[in-house]
Each structure stands twice: as structure tokens, then as C-alpha cells.
Amino acid sequence: MRLRHVEVFHAIMQVGTIKGASRTLGTSQSRVISVLQHFEIQLGWSLFERKTGKLHPTPEARRLYQAMEPMVSQISVVRRVAAAFSGRSASTVRVVATPSVAGALLAPAISRWNARYPALRCAVATQHTSDIVTRLLLGEADIGLSLQNPRHSGLAVTVLASQPMVAAAPTRTWTQAQCALPLPLAELRGTMIGLAASDPLGAMVQNALEAHNVIVNCVTVAQTHQLAASLVAAGHGTAIIDPFTAASTAAVQTRVCHPALPVELFLLAPKDAVLSDAAASLVEAIAHCALACRTR
Secondary structure (H helix, E strand, O other), X not given: OOHHHHHHHXXXXXXXXXXXXXXXXOOOHHHHHHHHHHHHHHHOOOOEEEEOOEEEEOHHHHHHHHHHHHHHHHHHHHHHXXXXXXXXXXXXXXXXXXXXXXXXXXXXXXXXXXXXXOOOEEEEEEOOHHHHHHHHHOOOOOEXXXXXXXXXXXXXXXXXXXXXXXXXXXXXXXXXXXXXXXEEHHHHOEEEEEEOOOOHHHHHHHHHHHHOOOOEEXXXXXXXXXXXXHHHHOOXXXXXXXXXXXXXXXXXXXXXXXXXXXXXXXXXXXXXOOOOHHHHHHHHHHHHHHHOOOOO
């Protein structure tokens, strides 16, 4: 059995036709037919029945397909790693961050970094934390940023900054003097904009409210802190969001919650990886911007 046999068989199983498999693999139909026939000769039995212009897998083919799935997945991983190395440039720093972190911190940090490295490029992408872990492990990114510690043995995790969660409200909700004071959680009773239950910070907020017997009515639930901040800015109510998103949203007022609900910004990188000078400088710029975040 050869790798090409596996590729052709897997492609046909997925799309059901020779034509579709040839498009998937980027080769000719005659080549797909030739490889399939050679594979069937080696096996000594047919993999497909030809009916109404489509290939219908035999019971043996279905069992073989199931057995091949782990191997095909591993081949895909190997190709992604190889592609990451072949497409890597020493003049590019690749950053992947969660949406809230990217929107709040990367723009000012990259501007600061570009002043020092004007000839270098920064490739930026947004992903959820689990996908950031995957991209780092596959060599598709140099550094990752998240408000969640994935606790993965293959990653080195560093706390870049720690800031308290804040209550965000539409402008003119509080006086300037009130904005300088912490907001007791008990004053949050009533209607609020909530965060999705799947959000770790949202769960932390909910636990804190319950611990202080604070009952709120979340008529709107936002999946991201950015969306929650936008809803606040539009006058839909108050929300508790991360301080980095709050600092980058001009049309809201913010107050630190009391008791404080600390949020940490985590730098993620492959374990034992040595960052380039340019990447390390970008990390410094991100940390500077994160530490500079203050409530208004």
C-alpha cells in the first residue's frame, strides 16, 4: 500500500466520483482511475461498485476507510507542519490571538513595534484559544495571545499583564467622580448584557455575582466581549467585560468592579521555542499596551 493509494481512496470515499476525486487531488481522472485499479489489484478485491455514474463502496471498503482515518489525519498534520516551515519567513512575525485581545491590543502594539522594525512584517490572525494551541503546535504561528490559560504540556505560558474586570455602561451613566470609584457588585442588580456561558470570564463573573447574592436579568447574551461592549455603547445596558476590550471602546464608561475580578493576559508559545528579537520586541509592545489599559 502506497501513500498515493491512500490519498486516492480517501478522496473517492469523500466525494463519491472519479471526477470529484481528481479535482480534490489536483490530478487527472485517468490518473485517479489508474491508481485505484492498481490499489484494487494489490488488495485482491474491489473497493467500489460502479452504479449510475457513481462509485459505491463495498462493505470491505467502508471498514478500510474507518481504519485509515487516523492515518489520514496524521498525514494532514504532517503536511500542515511542512507547509508552515516552507512558508515561514524570517522577516515575518506570526501572531494569533483571541478576537477580544486582537481588537484591543494588537493595533496599538504593532504600531509601536513598527517604529522599531519598519522593514519587517507582522501576520495577524484571530482564533479561539483551542485553535491557537493547534496553530502553535503545528508551527503555523510564533506567538499566541489569550485571556485563558490552555494548560497544554506542549506550550510555554507567560502572564504578560493582569487587570481587573470592569463594568461598562453607556456614556453619562455615571459622573466623573463615580467613574473614579470601584463599583460594588451589589449595584449591578437589574437588567444587564450577559456573556456566553462557554466564556471562562463570563463564568467567573456569574460565580462572583452568585457568591454575593446579586441577581441580574440578562435579556441579551453576547458571545464576545467586543460584542458586549458594542451593545453597551448602543445603549442596551450594562455589562462586565475584560479591561482590554473596555479600554479600546470609546463610547462607554467603565468602573472597576468591587471586589476585584482579575483577568490575566497570557502569552503562548511552543515549549522550548526561542523567540526572535523581533518577536520578543513585539511581545514587549503588547505587554506595554496591556499594562497601559486603564478605565475611564
